[in-house]
Amino acid sequence: MSRIHLVVLYGGQSAEHDVSCVTAAHVLAAVDPAKYRVTPIGISTSGEWMLSEGAQAALDAGPGALPSRLEVAGPAVSVGDIVAAGGAGAVTAEHDADRDIDHELTVVLPLLHGPLGEDGTVQGLLELANAVYVGSGVLGSALSMDKAMAKQVLAVNGIPQARFRAFGEHELTPGLPAEIAADLGLPCFVKPSNMGSSVGVTKAHDVEELRDAIDYALGYDEWVVVEEAITGREIEVAVLGGTSPEASGAGEIVPGEEFYTYEDKYVTDGAQLLIPAPLTPEQTTEVRDLAVRVFKTLRCDGLARIDFFLEEGAEGRPGRGFLCNEANTMPGFTPISMYPKLWQAAGVSYPELIDRLVDLAVARSQRRRRNTKH
Known part of the structure; x- marks a missing residue:
C-alpha cells in the first residue's frame, strides 16, 4: 500500500502563530515515515505560503534533527499545487522527483489556531480544491470559532452555559x-x-x-x-470521531494565575493538568455525554476539545453543575497539551492519534463525495 502524502500546514496569520509552529514540530517528529511522506508548509503572519525546506531537511535527517519550533521560511508555493487532487508532488523539493507519487493519497493537516486558520476560511479553500483534510468542515469550524454565535446555538439547544x-x-x-x-x-x-x-x-x-x-x-x-464570572472548576473533555464521536475521560485545569491565561498555557507552565479529573463516576459520565452533545450540536468533526466550568454552589445557593465554556476545533496539540494527554490516558498514543485523525479525514471525504451530486 502506498504511503499517504501528509501536507502539514502551520503558522498562520493569527495571534496564535507561534503556538502553531511549536505544534507542527511535535507532529512532524511523531509521524511514522513508513506510513507518511510529509510536506511541511508554513503560512507567514502576512499570509504567504512557503515550502519549509529547513523542516524538510530535518525530517530527512531523522526526527531527532527537528527543532522545537518550526520556522516559516522557504520558497513560495501555490495553494492550488498543495491541495490539487493527485498533484502531491508539485510542492515537494527537487530530491523527491524520482519517488513514485502517482498513486499517493494527499491529506492536509491544518495545525492552525485562531482566525484565518481554525475559523472555516482555510477549510473553505480546501473544500473548493476537493482536498481531503483533518478536522471540522466550514460550518463547524466557523461556528465553534465564533464564541458569540456558538453560544447562541448552544442556548437554543438547551446546553447549559454561563x-x-x-x-x-x-x-x-x-x-x-x-x-x-x-x-x-x-x-x-x-x-x-x-x-x-x-x-x-x-x-x-x-x-x-x-x-x-x-x-x-x-x-x-x-x-x-x-x-x-463563574466560581468553579475548569473541566475539559477531548472528543474524537465523525458521525459517531467518542469522548475521552475528563481532565481538570488548575490555573497558576487568577484565570487560565495565555502565559499560563504556553509561557510559565504554571497550570496543573489533572488527568483524570477528580470527579465522581456520575459526574464523569455526565460531562462526557455533554461534550459529545456539544460536538454534534456545533457540527464538529475529527477532533475538538470541549471546555466546561463545574459550578458547585457557593454561599448557600445551589450551583448549576457543568456549564459549557467553548469548543476548540484545533485544540493545543503538543504531547503535553490536554487533548493528546487525555487520549493517552485512554490508551491512544500521540502517533496513533494522528493516524486516527487522518483515517477520519479520509472517511469524511468519502462520505461527502458520496452524498454530493456532481
Missing part, C-alpha cells in the same frame, strides 16, 4: 459597559469573539476595567463576548 452578552463594535455605546455590569455582575470576563488560547481575554472588576477590557478585545475582533 450568562453572557455579545455585541459588535458598531453596537458599543457609552452606556453599554455599565448596563452589562448591572446585568451580569462584577467581576466578569471579556473576550474577542473570534480568538483562542485566551488571547485578548481580560477579567474586569469594575465598570472602568470593563470599558478598557472591551477596547482591548476589540483590538483582536470586531465582536466581543462578555460573560459572568
Whole structure:
C-alpha cells in the first residue's frame, strides 16, 4: 500500500502563530515515515505560503534533527499545487522527483489556531480544491470559532452555559459597559469573539476595567463576548470521531494565575493538568455525554476539545453543575497539551492519534463525495 502524502500546514496569520509552529514540530517528529511522506508548509503572519525546506531537511535527517519550533521560511508555493487532487508532488523539493507519487493519497493537516486558520476560511479553500483534510468542515469550524454565535446555538439547544452578552463594535455605546455590569455582575470576563488560547481575554472588576477590557478585545475582533464570572472548576473533555464521536475521560485545569491565561498555557507552565479529573463516576459520565452533545450540536468533526466550568454552589445557593465554556476545533496539540494527554490516558498514543485523525479525514471525504451530486 502506498504511503499517504501528509501536507502539514502551520503558522498562520493569527495571534496564535507561534503556538502553531511549536505544534507542527511535535507532529512532524511523531509521524511514522513508513506510513507518511510529509510536506511541511508554513503560512507567514502576512499570509504567504512557503515550502519549509529547513523542516524538510530535518525530517530527512531523522526526527531527532527537528527543532522545537518550526520556522516559516522557504520558497513560495501555490495553494492550488498543495491541495490539487493527485498533484502531491508539485510542492515537494527537487530530491523527491524520482519517488513514485502517482498513486499517493494527499491529506492536509491544518495545525492552525485562531482566525484565518481554525475559523472555516482555510477549510473553505480546501473544500473548493476537493482536498481531503483533518478536522471540522466550514460550518463547524466557523461556528465553534465564533464564541458569540456558538453560544447562541448552544442556548437554543438547551446546553447549559454561563450568562453572557455579545455585541459588535458598531453596537458599543457609552452606556453599554455599565448596563452589562448591572446585568451580569462584577467581576466578569471579556473576550474577542473570534480568538483562542485566551488571547485578548481580560477579567474586569469594575465598570472602568470593563470599558478598557472591551477596547482591548476589540483590538483582536470586531465582536466581543462578555460573560459572568463563574466560581468553579475548569473541566475539559477531548472528543474524537465523525458521525459517531467518542469522548475521552475528563481532565481538570488548575490555573497558576487568577484565570487560565495565555502565559499560563504556553509561557510559565504554571497550570496543573489533572488527568483524570477528580470527579465522581456520575459526574464523569455526565460531562462526557455533554461534550459529545456539544460536538454534534456545533457540527464538529475529527477532533475538538470541549471546555466546561463545574459550578458547585457557593454561599448557600445551589450551583448549576457543568456549564459549557467553548469548543476548540484545533485544540493545543503538543504531547503535553490536554487533548493528546487525555487520549493517552485512554490508551491512544500521540502517533496513533494522528493516524486516527487522518483515517477520519479520509472517511469524511468519502462520505461527502458520496452524498454530493456532481
